Amino acid sequence: MTDHVARVVNQWKSEYSEVDASPMYVLARMMRLSTQINKTLSANFGKFGLATGDFDVLATLRRSGTPYALRPTELTRSSMLTSGTMTSRLDKLERLGLVRREANPNDRRALMIHLTDAGRTLVEKVAGKHFELEAEMLKALSPEDREALAGILERWSHKLETDGTM
Amino acid sequence: MTDHVARVVNQWKSEYSEVDASPMYVLARMMRLSTQINKTLSANFGKFGLATGDFDVLATLRRSGTPYALRPTELTRSSMLTSGTMTSRLDKLERLGLVRREANPNDRRALMIHLTDAGRTLVEKVAGKHFELEAEMLKALSPEDREALAGILERWSHKLETDGTM
């Protein structure tokens, strides 16, 4: 049983053995799978007129609970983006009437981004379909593999978030 | 032990239990880790004046063995990109003198992309550092987790490449 990455590692071995390409068994596989997963998810968001990142913002607001409002900085951190990117995402979402920028009463440098009623209705509809699709994708894994994978990735993420390495 | 994704799944559960966000334990973790890994790797490529995708093209040519030449379509498929994106990557790499477009003797619609001597020298230098960095990143995982992870991801990739699902 081989996949694309296994073939690539073998090529490196026979064509340029000065390097050890074996880390690709983990890293390249993860990155290729992520790319494909992203494409599938983004096709679903597209049906609702959203890009992946738009959903990410709306979902972060929705799951934060009432009053469904966060500062741009919190949204930026949660999404692993730069502040400029978040500004343009918010511009778009505001134009679509899904969020509203309001003054932040506690800090005049800051804003509060509010989910509008339309935004809330939309994100709930999209989220239902989104998580169904994610569950569907995971059916390619055995229950044991899925369980093991979640555990390994949790340990890895936790370590990175703690150490701050990488 | 919790990570960002565990907190997010809990938020969904308490704020909108109509959805089951548990697929995120696998999918969101993988995507977040990939994003971080990409940033780290791309910082290394940047030291050599390359973007991640540029290295990808050069590396694909190098590991294909002599005469270090492939058609644009092969490079496009291997990188999971559109043909337009590959065109502009090749424009850039040609401008840098790292690859050369030549006519394809077997198919006048097609070209052959040749790695130049400068391209070969550069990609070998970058690859050395690149794989060292990847090995370093994997030290965050125990040897058992690393082994298990590679196996699970291989089964998953293989299934996707075979089924064509997703």
Add this chain to the structure above:
DNA sequence: GTCAAGTATCTTGATATCAAGTAATTCATC
């Protein structure tokens, strides 16, 4: 041989992202 269908590369226009820098505000230290 002819021609329809498929393939290969490139072009165009739109969007998403980043890095670097700006202006307003808050915080911390003296």
Add this chain to the structure above:
DNA sequence: GATGAATTACTTGATATCAAGATACTTGAC
């Protein structure tokens, strides 16, 4: 309280990517 450092959101200019379409060539069915 005054002031320098940090923080917040935004702006700008550059690049990477995609989807859709254009053009040239090849393949296969007849």
